[in-house]
Amino acid sequence: MPSFRLLPIALLLFGICFGFAAPAFAQASNIADLVNALGVGGFPEREAAIKALVDSHDPHVNEILQELNDGRLFVSSDGGRVYLQGGTADAPTYADPITGAVAADVDPDTMGKVKINNAVRTLLSSAMSQLTLRSPDRAARLAAARDLLKDADPANLALLDTALAAETDATVKSTMEAARAVIMLKTSASDADKKAAIDTIAARGNKDALTILTTALASAPADLKPAVQADIDAITRNLQVWDVAQNVWYGLSLGSVLLLAAIGLAITFGVMGVINMAHGEMVMLGAYTTYVVQETVRSVAPGLLDYSLAFAVPAAFLFTALVGVAIERGIIRWLYGRPLETLLATWGLSLILQQAIRTVFGPTNRQVINPTWMSGSFDFGGLAITQNRLWIVVFAIVVFVILQLVLNRTSLGLQMRAVTQNRRMASAMGIRTPFVDAMTFGLGSGIAGMAGVALSQIDNVSPNLGQNYIIDSFMVVVFGGVGNLWGTLVGALTLGVANKFLEPYAGAVLGKILILVFIILFIQRRPRGLFALKGRAVEQ
Amino acid sequence: MTEVNRVLAGLGLAAAISTGILMPQMAVAADDTIKVGILHSLSGTMAISETTLKDTMLFLIDQQNKKGGLLGKKLEAVVVDPASDWPTFAEKARELISVDKVAAVFGCWTSSSRKSVLPVFEELNSLLFYPVQYEGEESSRNIIYTGAAPNQQAIPAVDYLMKTEGVKRFVLEGTDYVYPRTTNKILEAYLESKGIAKEDILINYTPFGFSDWQTEVSKIKTFGSAGKKTAVVSTINGDANVPFYKELGNQGLKATDIPVIAFSVGEEELAGLDTKPLVGHLAAWNYFESIDTPANKKFISAWHTFIKNDKRVTNDPMEAAYIGFNAWVKAVEAAGSTDTDKVIDSIVGVSVPNLSGGYATVMPNHHITKPVLIGEIQGNGQFDIVQQTASVVGDEWSDFLPDSAPLISDWRKPMACGNFNTKTGLCGGTTKAVAAK
Numbered sequence: 001m002p003s004f005r006l007l008p009i010a011l012l013l014f015g016i017c018f019g020f021a022a023p024a025f026a027q028a029s030n031i032a033d034l035v036n037a038l039g040v041g042g043f044p045e046r047e048a049a050i051k052a053l054v055d056s057h058d059p060h061v062n063e064i065l066q067e068l069n070d071g072r073l074f075v076s077s078d079g080g081r082v083y084l085q086g087g088t089a090d091a092p093t094y095a096d097p098i099t100g101a102v103a104a105d106v107d108p109d110t111m112g113k114v115k116i117n118n119a120v121r122t123l124l125s126s127a128m129s130q131l132t133l134r135s136p137d138r139a140a141r142l143a144a145a146r147d148l149l150k151d152a153d154p155a156n157l158a159l160l161d162t163a164l165a166a167e168t169d170a171t172v173k174s175t176m177e178a179a180r181a182v183i184m185l186k187t188s189a190s191d192a193d194k195k196a197a198i199d200t201i202a203a204r205g206n207k208d209a210l211t212i213l214t215t216a217l218a219s220a221p222a223d224l225k226p227a228v229q230a231d232i233d234a235i236t237r238n239l240q241v242w243d244v245a246q247n248v249w250y251g252l253s254l255g256s257v258l259l260l261a262a263i264g265l266a267i268t269f270g271v272m273g274v275i276n277m278a279h280g281e282m283v284m285l286g287a288y289t290t291y292v293v294q295e296t297v298r299s300v301a302p303g304l305l306d307y308s309l310a311f312a313v314p315a316a317f318l319f320t321a322l323v324g325v326a327i328e329r330g331i332i333r334w335l336y337g338r339p340l341e342t343l344l345a346t347w348g349l350s351l352i353l354q355q356a357i358r359t360v361f362g363p364t365n366r367q368v369i370n371p372t373w374m375s376g377s378f379d380f381g382g383l384a385i386t387q388n389r390l391w392i393v394v395f396a397i398v399v400f401v402i403l404q405l406v407l408n409r410t411s412l413g414l415q416m417r418a419v420t421q422n423r424r425m426a427s428a429m430g431i432r433t434p435f436v437d438a439m440t441f442g443l444g445s446g447i448a449g450m451a452g453v454a455l456s457q458i459d460n461v462s463p464n465l466g467q468n469y470i471i472d473s474f475m476v477v478v479f480g481g482v483g484n485l486w487g488t489l490v491g492a493l494t495l496g497v498a499n500k501f502l503e504p505y506a507g508a509v510l511g512k513i514l515i516l517v518f519i520i521l522f523i524q525r526r527p528r529g530l531f532a533l534k535g536r537a538v539e540q
Numbered sequence: 541m542t543e544v545n546r547v548l549a550g551l552g553l554a555a556a557i558s559t560g561i562l563m564p565q566m567a568v569a570a571d572d573t574i575k576v577g578i579l580h581s582l583s584g585t586m587a588i589s590e591t592t593l594k595d596t597m598l599f600l601i602d603q604q605n606k607k608g609g610l611l612g613k614k615l616e617a618v619v620v621d622p623a624s625d626w627p628t629f630a631e632k633a634r635e636l637i638s639v640d641k642v643a644a645v646f647g648c649w650t651s652s653s654r655k656s657v658l659p660v661f662e663e664l665n666s667l668l669f670y671p672v673q674y675e676g677e678e679s680s681r682n683i684i685y686t687g688a689a690p691n692q693q694a695i696p697a698v699d700y701l702m703k704t705e706g707v708k709r710f711v712l713e714g715t716d717y718v719y720p721r722t723t724n725k726i727l728e729a730y731l732e733s734k735g736i737a738k739e740d741i742l743i744n745y746t747p748f749g750f751s752d753w754q755t756e757v758s759k760i761k762t763f764g765s766a767g768k769k770t771a772v773v774s775t776i777n778g779d780a781n782v783p784f785y786k787e788l789g790n791q792g793l794k795a796t797d798i799p800v801i802a803f804s805v806g807e808e809e810l811a812g813l814d815t816k817p818l819v820g821h822l823a824a825w826n827y828f829e830s831i832d833t834p835a836n837k838k839f840i841s842a843w844h845t846f847i848k849n850d851k852r853v854t855n856d857p858m859e860a861a862y863i864g865f866n867a868w869v870k871a872v873e874a875a876g877s878t879d880t881d882k883v884i885d886s887i888v889g890v891s892v893p894n895l896s897g898g899y900a901t902v903m904p905n906h907h908i909t910k911p912v913l914i915g916e917i918q919g920n921g922q923f924d925i926v927q928q929t930a931s932v933v934g935d936e937w938s939d940f941l942p943d944s945a946p947l948i949s950d951w952r953k954p955m956a957c958g959n960f961n962t963k964t965g966l967c968g969g970t971t972k973a974v975a976a977k
Binding site for chain 2: 043112116118119121208210214215218247253254257354362364365366370375376388389459460461464467499503504508509512
């Protein structure tokens with residue numbers, strides 16, 4: 001009876017087939033329901049729906065979670081069906097999120113976005129990181145490992161272990177090990193394992209490690225507590241050292257902003273002796289030029305948008321230099337030797353320029369985008385350095401060097417210095433002093449315009465932009481020594497660093513007051529600033 | 541001669557008739573409009589926010605005139621520019637009331653400007669509608685406060701943080717002036733009453749127009765690394781916001797790590813920012829442009845038509861101006877006159893629709909009822925509403941400050957008192973109640 005003997009095997013085979021086929025079948029019908037469940041109820045229901053979706057292990061899950069995170073999933077107000085929004089903002093299309101088939105009969109007015117809040121967002125990033133932990137893309141793996149480190153759910157331990165075994169990249173691996181260590185601390189692992197985990201975390205030695213250890217301290221087993229506390233103290237000491245370095249960096253970065261804002265003034269005020277209250281407005285015009293250039297690039301060559309700043313720098317220089325020459329020829333040259341009138345006239349001019357910009361561009365801020373190469377930050381040892389600040393420091397140095405070269409290596413620079421030191425003698429030697437005056441004022445204004453390009457990256461592009469910097473600029477120039485660019489450099493960096501060292505202790509408001517008081521006292525002692533200019537004209 | 545006489549008489553008659561006709565016409569021309577004062581800065585630092593409100597008022601007046609005006613008369617806007625200068629506010633207010641003889645004034649933004657004009661409105665007995673969220677601790681007979689009091693914005697906001705985000709540690713970050721200082725004082729008292737320890741609250745102030753946020757943001761990061769969920773409550777005002785958010789974005793401070801909830805950042809402020817790194821940070825207001833109601837859609841499309849720019853956003857103070865204007869129109873219609881005393885009597889209890897699908901009622905303390913909305917910043921510069929409460933009555937004297945807790949305000953007769961002390965039973969309250977300048 002061979003057939004009878006085969007029967008159990010046949011039944012077994014049948015059972016296996018059925019056993020495999022049934023969940024697969026259920027999965028196929030369920031996924032649509034699971035996606036539609038995302039649109040039902042409030043945030044807690046949404047969190048449950050996401051968890052159910054993740055548990056289904058459907059290949060579409062990651063895609064759908066990403067779309068939900070990006071806010072592209074919409075739900076119809078009537079039937080509770082979830083669609084994927086595509087097309088343009090004016091003419092949206094709605095498609096099935098799984099099949100991608102566009103639904104033609106959907107009225108955009110009845111569609112509501114499937115909203116998420118921060119709690120759902122956290123859950124989403126942790127769910128997506130579970131799914132991307134073994135992605136072939138290194139950046140995706142690193143992001144996933146960081147998310148797991150932040151979230152540290154013991155349920156992910158097995159997942160993490162498999163990923164760790166396969167991981168080859170050192171940075172990703174160390175992040176994963178840290179995440180694993182944090183999870184170990186949360187589980188009921190043996191004290192030895194926990195000790196190893198604490199060592200792994202402490203070895204990272206940064207602020208995140210400090211946070212993790214401080215949290216772990218409360219729940220750590222009694223015999224491990226001293227070790228954790230020792231690690232916390234060690235990291236704190238280490239961070240204090242880095243804090244000093246961080247403050248120096250912040251100070252240099254503030255100093256470079258001050259330098260950029262003040263260096264043009266160092267020429268117009270320092271070299272020419274013109275109290276130019278409209279200097280800040282030159283900075284503002286530079287920032288608006290950046291905006292105009294950006295919008296032009298956006299409409300002409302959108303692909304170059306990331307590099308629009310490269311076009312903005314010369315454009316801002318030329319435009320503000322022209323405005324500067326016009327101001328010098330139109331107003332200031334009539335007022336040489338009358339500082340009070342110059343002050344009032346340029347103050348009035350600054351108001352006129354502000355209101356003109358307000359009339360042309362409107363009173364609200366304009367958006368100048370940060371190019372991708374200037375966004376974000378990176379860690380350098382214990383320092384967190386933001387890209388845009390780094391580039392501004394570099395830019396300030398370049399501008400300073402070029403300006404020094406212009407003043408010391410060109411004939412225009414030579415004439416400028418000659419006119420500054422002794423106007424009448426220079427004139428007697430055949431230098432056209434009015435021309436040199438106009439060029440000098442133009443140069444100073446042009447540099448202020450370039451400062452505006454840099455400031456558009458960190459500050460408001462609004463008609464008031466310049467006002468925030470005018471007082472600081474005068475402070476730097478007076479402190480550094482009138483008529484001396486090195487003085488301006490040292491003055492700006494000193495004030496920047498001093499400000500940033502005072503700020504953590506005295507607070508921003510008091511810090512600023514202390515700096516002002518210090519400068520007043522300093523000027524009493526050394527009326528000519530740090531680096532006094534020597535020359536006959538100075539005595540006048 | 542008779543011919544001449546007849547001609548003369550005819551001329552006389554004609555003159556009499558023409559003057560007779562002209563005179564009333566002139567009188568009618570003067571009488572035919574109701575003047576409305578608009579007191580918003582169009583230049584200086586506050587122009588960035590206030591210019592939009594001036595446009596909003598012109599828009600509302602234009603709409604009312606299209607509906608046939610008020611009491612059969614046309615409304616006429618008188619726009620003045622106080623140039624972001626507080627003494628000029630008082631001067632221009634006086635000019636509007638005494639020279640232009642306006643029926644009511646809509647204006648002011650900062651608390652400093654409101655404090656500056658308050659004595660003028662009380663002295664000349666006129667009416668001001670103030671459309672901006674503020675620190676409370678004030679109730680004047682001559683001011684209707686259509687913006688949020690602290691209990692309609694700040695307190696529900698920290699409640700949301702504690703309940704939904706599970707926040708246990710707070711940074712109260714503000715610009716150094718009266719609104720943030722008073723609000724933070726109230727918040728500190730409130731948080732302590734909710735069991736938040738003193739060492740879990742960090743209060744920090746920066747000057748106006750502050751632009752170098754590196755140290756502050758890193759201080760927030762450090763404060764947030766103590767193992768408890770931390771959030772920032774921001775009362776940073778005006779120009780300082782853009783550099784603050786840019787620094788947040790660049791230092792990679794995500795909303796899922798340390799959320800920032802702001803009381804002075806709306807759609808207008810976000811228009812100057814790339815909001816993609818800021819998704820999930822929060823704001824608490826009584827209105828967001830993204831509110832999905834027919835009334836709001838109609839308002840936005842009418843506003844775009846009026847301003848001839850469909851990129852212009854709407855914001856919370858605009859809704860407050862809308863409510864204030866409509867409440868005034870309704871009160872004038874009820875009183876049958878624009879006389880200040882009559883309008884003040886008739887405006888209490890007036891209910892007008894707001895833009896979030898409910899009603900705003902003017903309460904006896906001259907504050908209004910508002911729902912509280914919490915929104916999360918989205919990548920497109922708009923807010924997604926994640927929580928909306930029922931209408932809350934504005935509480936002028938905070939219950940969380942010991943000096944103002946016993947004070948109430950009721951401008952209905954016979955009480956008619958803005959600071960009645962329920963403990964002593966005296967009007968005049970306490971002179972110590974938070975010296976808000």
